[in-house]
Amino acid sequence: MKNLKKQDPKIYNAIKNEIKRQEEGLELIPSEIAASIPVMEALGSVLTNKYSEGYPYKRYYGGQENTDIVESIAIERAKKLFGVPHANVQPYSGSPANLAVYVAVCKPGDTVMGLNLLDGGHLTHGWKASATSMFYNTIPYHVKPDGRLDLEEIERLALKHKPKLIWVGATAYAREFPFEKIAKIADKVGAYLAADIAHIAGLVIAGVHKSPAKYAHIITTTTHKTLRGPRGGMIMVTTKGLKKDPELAQKIDRAIFPNLQGGPHNHQTAAIAVALGEAMKPSFKKYGQQVVKNAKALAAELMKSGIKLVSNGTDNHLMLIDCGKGRGVLLQDAMGMAGMTVNKNTIPLDPSTPFYPSGVRLGTPSLTVRGMKEKEMKKIAGWIAEVMEEIKTFEFPEDKEERIAALKKFKAYIGKNKKLKSIKSEIKNLCKKFPLYKDLNW
Numbered sequence: 001m002k003n004l005k006k007q008d009p010k011i012y013n014a015i016k017n018e019i020k021r022q023e024e025g026l027e028l029i030p031s032e033i034a035a036s037i038p039v040m041e042a043l044g045s046v047l048t049n050k051y052s053e054g055y056p057y058k059r060y061y062g063g064q065e066n067t068d069i070v071e072s073i074a075i076e077r078a079k080k081l082f083g084v085p086h087a088n089v090q091p092y093s094g095s096p097a098n099l100a101v102y103v104a105v106c107k108p109g110d111t112v113m114g115l116n117l118l119d120g121g122h123l124t125h126g127w128k129a130s131a132t133s134m135f136y137n138t139i140p141y142h143v144k145p146d147g148r149l150d151l152e153e154i155e156r157l158a159l160k161h162k163p164k165l166i167w168v169g170a171t172a173y174a175r176e177f178p179f180e181k182i183a184k185i186a187d188k189v190g191a192y193l194a195a196d197i198a199h200i201a202g203l204v205i206a207g208v209h210k211s212p213a214k215y216a217h218i219i220t221t222t223t224h225k226t227l228r229g230p231r232g233g234m235i236m237v238t239t240k241g242l243k244k245d246p247e248l249a250q251k252i253d254r255a256i257f258p259n260l261q262g263g264p265h266n267h268q269t270a271a272i273a274v275a276l277g278e279a280m281k282p283s284f285k286k287y288g289q290q291v292v293k294n295a296k297a298l299a300a301e302l303m304k305s306g307i308k309l310v311s312n313g314t315d316n317h318l319m320l321i322d323c324g325k326g327r328g329v330l331l332q333d334a335m336g337m338a339g340m341t342v343n344k345n346t347i348p349l350d351p352s353t354p355f356y357p358s359g360v361r362l363g364t365p366s367l368t369v370r371g372m373k374e375k376e377m378k379k380i381a382g383w384i385a386e387v388m389e390e391i392k393t394f395e396f397p398e399d400k401e402e403r404i405a406a407l408k409k410f411k412a413y414i415g416k417n418k419k420l421k422s423i424k425s426e427i428k429n430l431c432k433k434f435p436l437y438k439d440l441n442w
């Protein structure tokens with residue numbers, strides 16, 4: 001980055017420090033990962049200069065001889081990897097991809113069902129703060145107290161409300177999605193079924209999570225989570241989807257452009273193509289398998305030390321620690337101080353609020369791409385248990401004013417805590433043995 005360094009040292013330094021932060025700490029946020037260097041090279045390319053409104057070989061601007069190749073390759077790879085007849089790789093990210101599905105198959109005011117945000121669903125599946133609930137009549141469904149989808153409730157709500165569209169997918173759900181069971185419900189009421197596999201796309205490709213391709217009509221995903229690409233999104237239409245609605249592919253394409261977006265981000269499309277190319281290699285299967293093995297090992301070790309996990313374990317890449325009422329923020333901050341980045345999260349039937357939730361969400365994709373295996377998961381579980389021990393006596397008041405003061409005191413306490421400092425330095429040493437980027441010449 002020598003040119004950037006010379007021209008804009010403030011931005012250069014922030015990026016340099018971010019590389020250091022990522023290298024020296026354990027990234028346990030399950031929606032994050034380290035993209036490969038070829039993916040970042042494509043993302044940083046001159047393709048960012050080009051306008052390409054439209055689709056390959058049907059554009060509104062000239063000069064598309066290279067962008068057409070790039071986007072066509074991305075589309076073909078996506079179709080092959082997910083076993084679908086149609087793919088749109090232009091969504092700027094996961095949220096616009098999901099909004100495009102509404103635009104494609106619903107009219108404003110239509111009824112849509114999705115997993116409640118507090119139960120692990122995504123904002124765009126109809127949460128009240130999302131634009132999706134401003135334009136559509138959204139009915140949330142829930143998980144049972146055991147952390148698994150409440151299929152009986154989904155069926156009851158679907159029969160009652162006759163939704164046009166049902167979402168299956170989540171942002172904080174540790175169990176395999178029963179796509180076939182939800183498909184039966186959607187088919188019974190004539191709804192479109194959209195599977196949002198943003199979190200698990202890499203696991204589906206690796207064959208360690210069942211694919212929704214046979215069951216859903218539409219599949220959406222982000223490209224930057226387990227898939228290990230750049231930030232971005234994709235929408236796919238399945239054979240079942242085309243059978244239900246032969247116009248579905250055109251409806252999706254139209255929803256992205258011109259309904260919602262302008263020119264595609266060609267540099268992002270190129271990086272998606274590169275990531276999909278990587279996902280076709282046998283090594284990607286191994287990575288996906290190891291992500292799940294690591295998550296299961298981490299979950300088992302945490303539970304061995306008495307830590308409570310929602311649904312008592314995991315089938316995929318993530319798990320949710322039940323930290324006690326409103327205590328997610330305490331564990332998030334204390335783990336951060338010890339060199340482990342996680343995010344506070346609500347848990348099913350959370351007795352607290354989304355701002356002070358009772359859980360912490362963690363996952364293994366980023367640990368796995370740096371080469372860590374079950375042995376390291378055991379170590380990490382031990383550190384998490386030690387952090388929890390350090391903060392367990394800290395009271396967290398319910399009163400708002402008292403809570404702000406208590407949090408200030410807590411921050412000062414963890415800032416000086418010797419145990420957390422020593423864990424941080426052990427983690428730094430472990431990370432040196434598992435560099436994220438061996439060849440990053442920045």
Ligand SMILES: Cc1ncc(COP(=O)(O)O)c(C=O)c1O
Nearest residue numbers: 093094095122170171196198222
């Ligand atoms: C299940 C799910 N869908 C959609 C999204 C939205 O993706 P983005 O943040 O790229 O808009 C996310 C992001 O966390 C997600 O978890």
